[in-house]
Amino acid sequence: MDDDIADILASVSAPALPVRTLDLQALTRAWVNERTAPELLPYPTDLVDRVMERIGKQISTIEEMSGTMDPQANFTLVILQTELERFKFLVRSFLRARIAKIDTYTLHYATLPSQLSPLERQYLQSHQSLISTHYSTSFLSTFPTSLQKLDDTAGGISMVDKPDEDAAVFCRVLRDTGNVEIQGISEVAEIEMKRGDVRVLRWSAVKEAVERGDVELI
């Protein structure tokens, strides 16, 4: 009786996608979000680790297959290599987008290490020290001591550049999330987000929804 119910349930419910396909969807979404958002998003450590491991295994499989010169295996090799190149492009473009943001807003992200991976933190440190050494040796040492700071916040104006949090982004709503506040010129309005909506919104309005996965950037 229990086996029958399990069989019926299994036949009725849709088969779950394999973990690899879900990882591909997650990596693609991470890539598009990172390329579109003005700010650095949290680093998906587990996802990237899994993907890099699989890529490494695939590379060794390809190297083994390159040994045999069987024509049928040759074509399979071409397919595997093409797919590997696609994955490598995704990972590389994702990492480059993040590094570009770290480069542009170095001092800002130095105060937010939780968004970065350990390697990115190392990169940030060395980038920061290189830049400040360069500035000191070129002209900063000639300035009076009180004016030599790069991250001064006195006087109400901070010298540290922040990414523009109100930049416009295109987004698609994946789950009904309720209302989102938008700042109009003369008033503050609330709009409802329904599944399937495509909107142009300020990043600050959708940031939390994107991190939760209710909204994706396109």
Next chain:
Amino acid sequence: MEVKWPASAWLGASDRVNLARLHRIRLFASSTYITPSDAQRYAMALPLPPGLTPSEVGFLCEMEQVTIIPRQRLDGLELLGGPTETLRPPFPVPLPLWLALLLKKQKRADISPPPWLSVEALTQILDFEMDERTAELFSPSQDLPAPTTTAPLDGDPYLAHDALELSPPFLKDAATSRAQKDALPYHWNELGHLLLTHAADNFVEPDMVRKLLRDLREVRMSKLRKGFKVLDAGAGTQMNNVGGMEIAEVRGFVVGVVDGLRKLNRSREESRKERDDEERENGIGSSSYRDDEDEDML
């Protein structure tokens, strides 16, 4: 050596800038005074503006599944993106578009065009788009299945599988032979273009389909352009059922306009926000602006 900075060159619109600050390193490191547009900062690591380029949208589209009819046997492969089925001619099999195009180029398979990429379906959609009554809408896109996931719990990391809702290009049956016939999927433009370029012999009337795709593209782009009039600094413009390539085309313009409007209205918004905050703190009617000032002058 004494360095003199001409004050007029660096004073911005804000009069809160302290003159002493003008001698600071901020002149070199800050975007507010030096770079021509503070909307875009191009770094060497990725010298592209935010948002996907059309080629990247094309790359994304190549992950869509299409149905192929194999001509040769091929064993199922364990790809990085998931396992593929064994190819046994002549049974149709769904495969990602990049793999289908590869097989087609090597003449090992034929791609079967999705139902919405036929003359009848496109003519019907084009009639809908050109109808005056739908001047402000795009034709409806394919039906979305109900969401299968819910919002993540607090401890879940960003992009955890449990909270990952599928979206194009991974929606089921957007371009396979079981796709919906009367609606265009998100990547309709790129899919149509790629299939017509590489698999034109698998179409019934490729020239007609090409012409219809071109017409559709023109009608939809003109609708998008008409929608530019309602672009607002507060954003929130809705454009449901728009396609991927269309967004890539107008992204630069729309983002520039919305950001520009926001900057122009920034001072007005800030003063409104200050007024709202004051009212909230002290109760309504406490703002210093007096409505009856004009009457007093009489």
